[in-house]
Amino acid sequence: EAGVTQSPTHLIKTRGQQATLRCSPISGHTSVYWYQQALGLGLQFLLWYDEGEERNRGNFPPRFSGRQFPNYSSELNVNALELEDSALYLCASSLAMGRGRNEQFFGPGTRLTVL
């Protein structure tokens, strides 16, 4: 069974540009989560999507946004990039909310570098 996949692996942008990161969940999983892992700061919750709807949002500015498609894949968009947005962006997936233990399984991440 394929795990969570993310693309691209690496992304280099300059300040002010926009970045788009993509995630495909494990087959059968309908919930997708985005986390930011900045150096020395651990993992910070960004967004949670379930059945195409945004269910919860972390303490991040509105220029961080995303969406979930009918096939449950997801996209994270970061507008007006700032230097401090440089981080590893991790996507996780789980079964639908309310179903079982909702264990979250992570992808390998997208390394975003803002110059």
Added chain:
Amino acid sequence: QQQVKQSPQSLIVQKGGISIINCAYENTAFDYFPWYQQFPGKGPALLIAIRPDVSEKKEGRFTISFNKSAKQFSLHIMDSQPGDSATYFCAAKRSWAGNEKLTFGTGTRLTIIP
């Protein structure tokens, strides 16, 4: 507000020894406590998880001990091996529908020396 505090930040253990990583949480509504293992360049991998209705859970060489009254939980790695060298994160969440986010500790970099 950091709701999950993890210690130590780094840990060096000799091969065959016991590695112990501790976490403390503040929110008594948390009822699911997973541990993740992360190797460089990889995403975190779920290692073991516990719910507060049990005080201990063991899977192979990995054991979670849970103390509900102290709001603390710890990961014990028995017979630590060089392949266990990685960063370990504890996490917590409330499992009621509508709030599925994981709150992570800051991580412990574990190094197992021969």
